[in-house]
Amino acid sequence: MERLIEAAREALKNAYAPYSKFRVGAAVLTRSGKIYTGVNVENASFGLTVCAERVAVFKAVSEGDKEIEAVAVVAESDEPVAPCGACRQVIAEFNPNATIIMATADGRRVVTANLKDLLPSPFRGDALKP
Numbered sequence: 001m002e003r004l005i006e007a008a009r010e011a012l013k014n015a016y017a018p019y020s021k022f023r024v025g026a027a028v029l030t031r032s033g034k035i036y037t038g039v040n041v042e043n044a045s046f047g048l049t050v051c052a053e054r055v056a057v058f059k060a061v062s063e064g065d066k067e068i069e070a071v072a073v074v075a076e077s078d079e080p081v082a083p084c085g086a087c088r089q090v091i092a093e094f095n096p097n098a099t100i101i102m103a104t105a106d107g108r109r110v111v112t113a114n115l116k117d118l119l120p121s122p123f124r125g126d127a128l129k130p
């Protein structure tokens, strides 16, 4: 868990948040033991902004590593921040029971949750089948 938080904290330095100044780093741990990091990437067209968690998940998946076990989110905030609804849904696609670790950048506060507690009823792909 410490390794994952540290990876997210290290990634946070690369956050691209010139508009909100709210820098976030994320790190995904997969069953293979690999860690993939991400940062929030903002855009002048605000709606195009992507959260750190989704960047990290997409990096893992694009490397063919889909078995997500845990996601750490580190933000420069007084209290740990939880993944937004969109990120919860994206993580749930790969593991609805993923461990979610939320921490402040200074490591003062750490909260751990099961994704199921944050998103009890994710939209399921099998709903699309005829």
Ligand SMILES: [Zn+2]
Pocket (backbone or CB within 6 Å): 051, 052, 053, 054, 083, 084, 085, 086, 087, 088
């Ligand atoms: Zn998000």
